[in-house]
Amino acid sequence: MSAAPQTAAEQVATTSAPRRRGHATLVIGIVLTAVIVLAALVSLVWLPYPLSDISGGRLEAPGATHLLGTDRLGRDLLSQLMVGARIALLVGIGAVAIAAVLGTLVGLLAAFARPWVDDAMSATLDVVIAFPVLLLAMLIVAIQGASLGSAILAIGLAMSAVIARLTRILSRRVLAEQYVTAARTSGTGVLGIVRHHVLPNIAPTLAVSLALQFGVAVLAEASLSYLGLGAPPPNASWGRMLQEAQGTVLTAPVGALAPGIAIVALVLGVNFLADGLREFTDPTRRTR
Template sequence: MTAIVEQVTDAAPRRRPHATLILGLCFTGAIAVLALVSLFWLPFDPSDISGGRLEGPNAEHLLGTDKLGRDLFTQLMIGARIALVVGTASVALAAVLGVAIGLTAAFARPWVDDSLSATLDVIIAFPVLLLAMLVVAVQGASLWSAILAIGLAMSAVVARLTRILARRVLHEQFITAARTSGTRLPGIIAFHVLPNIAPTLGVNLALQFGAAVLAEASLSYLGLGAPPPNASWGRLLQEAQGTVLTAPVGAIAPGIALVVLVLGVNFIADGLRDFADPTRRRSR
């Protein structure tokens, strides 16, 4: 009985959410609320230029106006929606392609595995932003081109990690037992490989989400992201750089929003890593 009580007492602290996970959920949740609200309500029409040019924060315009007289808070809310859409869609695309390629490499013959691994190494050697710029240059600047570009660029990283994790699992004894019992390849992947690599893969995808948001902002800043009137945070930063001394809020607001979202998803990834790694849980 004493041993049972000790086990329960020892396990209880491990179930408590880590502080970084809670902080990450708060940061990301705040941006998500802005994005969801923007679907149903905006303070002003995005194309409304009736406000004064470069006004400071006031009762009517919480963050002031830009150089065209548009409400900055409205633009910030639309930017939150774009950031979450691009981040979610590009990471989903990277996950589907990356997991498929990684599993193919893990289960393939050695020469196929070597060929895929070499190809992935070459792709990973190029920065994500550079690959995204190449894809956007071919497809043309648009929101969906940005999603496609970022997703394809990140899929190589996901594929590489999936291959490494899957090959590690394939050397376990329960895989040998499953094969001996007659379990087919789809069953091994679905019931043995994927459940064992999912925690680590989930942490990596959370980190990739933050990188995707930064990549989209960078593309928009360079004029290769979502074209006007889409109010991407990167485009807001680009438009505000000429007036940063006279109207600093135009650059500070989207910059802070970008930092909050990226920090939020990184904190979530750190919290998920604590739950996925028992040794880290014990150390805390």
């Protein structure tokens, strides 16, 4: 016996549920990310204490003078956390920009290349992707030297292979469409096809992937700083704050909890943003 057809109200509820979830996810992502961005922007013009100020007592508990307490040198933890937000966003934006430009370019070249060139480039990308981002970043930073610029360059180069492979796959799908064949027949050149057909169709998916890669970049920077390969002092980094607080985590847990929560909030916020964007940009998830 066949199941009874859905009523109009049930169909509306079924189709609108994914969109409501996507809206809620997007809002949560915006809120979490906005808090970190606000802290970073405020740090550009104001800090509770200079990073070099060691006038506070050693490992002070949170209070009116120091809202999050102080570290083992007497430095204000809130000030370090705010500057760490600036560093995390700078690394994330810089690394994603490098990965977007380089990865998209390589992916487009592979999509338009001859079959044997495409196969060679695809194999190379697969080999690069097989190595973790952090490992590749560590190798590049070890060659370039530890600095904020080296961290951004290393993480961006390591992530570009993922974007390149995705761009290649998406571009080849678009190039197989009939409207692209018609454009070629009408005399449209490669640049015209890329500008008018390929990029507009792959941009939404690439935007979601780049948002996810932003979280990867934040985690990679924190890991590099934890290992002493990130931004050197006096720059404050969440990863270095974790490394410095590991010896006093039982006596002063805020020193480790604050940067840890900040890292989780930023990564979750960006991932929620990516999930929310996917709900609104993926045609198969939209309501009709």
